[in-house]
Amino acid sequence: MAEKAGVSLGTVSNAINRPEILAPETLKRVRKAIDELKFIPNASAQTLRAGKTRILGLVVPDISNPFFTDLAKGVNDAALLAGYVVILCNTDEDSEKEDHYIDILAGQNVRGILITPAHETNKRLNEISKRGIGLTLVDRPSIGLDTCSVEVNDAHGGLLALEHLYERGHRKIMCLTGESDIPQVAERERGMREAISRIPKADRPTIITQRIPMMTADSASTVMSEHIAEKGLNFTAVICGNDLVAFGAIRAIRAAGYSIPEDVSVIGYDDIDFAANATVPLTSIAQPKYQLGYAAAELVISECENPEKHAHQKIQFQPHLIVRNSTRSI
Amino acid sequence: MAEKAGVSLGTVSNAINRPEILAPETLKRVRKAIDELKFIPNASAQTLRAGKTRILGLVVPDISNPFFTDLAKGVNDAALLAGYVVILCNTDEDSEKEDHYIDILAGQNVRGILITPAHETNKRLNEISKRGIGLTLVDRPSIGLDTCSVEVNDAHGGLLALEHLYERGHRKIMCLTGESDIPQVAERERGMREAISRIPKADRPTIITQRIPMMTADSASTVMSEHIAEKGLNFTAVICGNDLVAFGAIRAIRAAGYSIPEDVSVIGYDDIDFAANATVPLTSIAQPKYQLGYAAAELVISECENPEKHAHQKIQFQPHLIVRNSTRSI
DNA sequence: CCATATTATTGAAACGATTTAATAAAGAAG
DNA sequence: CTTCTTTATTAAATCGTTTCAATAATATGG
Secondary structure, three states: HHHHHHHHHHHHHHHOOOHOOOOHHHHHHHHHHHHOOOOOOHHHHHHHHHHOEEEEEEEOOOOOOOOOHHHHHHHHHHHHHEEEEEEEOOOOOOOOHHHHHHHHHHHOOEEEEOOOOOOOOOOHHHHHHOOEEEEEEEEEEEEEOOOOEEEEEEHHHHHHHHHHHOOOOOOOOEEOOOOOHHHHHHHHHHHHHHHHOOOOOOOHHHEEEOOOOOOOOOHHHHHHHHHHHHOOOOEEEEEEEEEHHHHHHHHHHHOOOOOOOOOOEEEEOOOOOOHEEEEOOEEEEEEEEEHHHHHHHHHHHHHHHHHOOOOOOOOEEEEEOOOOOEEEOO | OOOOOOOOOOHHHHHHHHHOHHHHHHHHHHHHHHHHHHHOOHHHHHHHHHHHOEEEEEEEEEOOOOHHHHOOOOOOOHHHHHHOOOEEOOOOHHHHHHHHHHHHHHHHOOOEEEOOOOOOOOOHHHHHOOOEEEEEEEEEOOOOOOOOEEEEEEEHHHHHHHHHHHOOOEEEEEEEEEEOOOHHHHHHHHHHHHHHOOHHHOOEEEEEEEEEOOHHHHHHHHHHHHHHHOOOOOOOOEEOOOHHHHHHHHHHHHEEEOOOOOOOEEEEOOOOOOOOOOOOOOEEEEEHHHHHHHHHHHHHHHHOOOOOOOOOEEEOOOOOOOOOOOOOOO
């Protein structure tokens, strides 16, 4: 330690953290020594003493999905502004990996965790809060858990998608989506049912639900190919769980010899940047991805900085429909 | 601490770090207590004692670019395997932000830094190595710096692109790329010159170099629009700095009333997943993105774990051409 | 059954900062 | 010249681990 200045290390600490209590003369001396020695306080020691870092953990199921990339950008930007830094954890929708990462983050003493749980809400999350680590659920409702959450009105998104297709004359609609234990999936389906209930009984469309194990293009493509092979093209439109799924579905439909949107209308979800540039520009339900991440980061940070005054809150954004060429009237 | 097991904390430490020296019976007891108390070792204390963290910093210019997303995934996976964790830093190609992040990472005592410097090699990086922080340059040659690097043969990539267009009859080629102070850009141009030098003098294509301030679709689109407005379509093909730039260029060319590939052939770089699904499936120079990140992480980690035995090395991958529909013969 | 070798466990020091209580020095008041 | 304030600095405790030397317990051999 820099006793080069001829002072005790307590004084050095004061020079850094409460310069006002030092005699101006001493302060100058210490500062000079700090500069000369290029002294940088050891973050681990500070953390150990203080019990708190300035690190956040961001746990997402698939960072390859531009939705989460944009979200991560929002998180990073908000964090940087508040002097925080973000550890990125990619779970590949694997619950075990998710648990493992959560343990690691806890070990790293992260101040807060932002997570989009891959499946139904993770039990480990309860312990997180108890450990005094801030927690905010991203793009997931906080069912059962006493935490903050930032979400998009998924029921409304489902409703928008269905109404759009109904208005264009579609009556046999496939819903290509994830497992029903994902709250988000359930919510969108609820929204679709709501839309259907508003339609005169005789004219109601039928829904074919086809679940895929992972929300990726490959997974979607495989399932769609199998479906068509088994049951033929028994639908005129597809509502997809996200845009990547839509790309996969489109690939499979084309491979089976059909075209988009002539034979099948396809609607995506998220409105990632590429949706506009896709082979067939994709109709999609847009979500404010960056803002979602930004707001979530602000939430945890506020929780971390002010645990007593903090009241858990839920921020909900509204999705909206972007019509492009992948859907058409029949 | 878990003296629930009725042992000293030294024994707990041993149970975790050198289980073989404990009596099997004691070990069992301690492990039970660890499970029950959900004990997770405090990383700050470990770090303080050991003098080293298990955190890596990854600094990239644009995490929205799928190239870097895939790379980040590779880094994350390799890091996880070695028990490391990654702090993600997105610089938006801004040198100041880059410097700021490097300082933050140094303050966090990261064990190693993986960086793709936005511009010419950053001076701050020299200090990094001196501080005992591992350093590996990703997708950039380590000019002047004494570090490891993982790169792709950019000269060869440039050569491949140019040869491809030349073979298809293009003699007026625009090169839509970044500032020449980016080593990578310079290398690719060198490769293109090399390709040209192999062509009989009379038949050599002319190159119109158009530089863009940022490697994004928007930036590319703006520059391309202006170019066409000013000078018309004075080229038959475009070699782009990356696939996003290619998308931007295509957008602008179409907005000016021309079509791809009928009027202009466009070739991208990186071969991001989406290139295959683009409006016009994009011809591109593929790079092993994930492997690049994975190898880079392995390199820093090896440097970190074995500083004395470590010899800096350069790993170079080869790019290859993927031909799709955005380029054609004239 | 004692002396010695072996094994298992523990106690205490160390890592590098922050913080609080104690001390030293200087100034003001009586 | 004391005594009391005020201000400036320091010493020591603390955070949660790891590690090494020391001790306790057990086994082995003579």
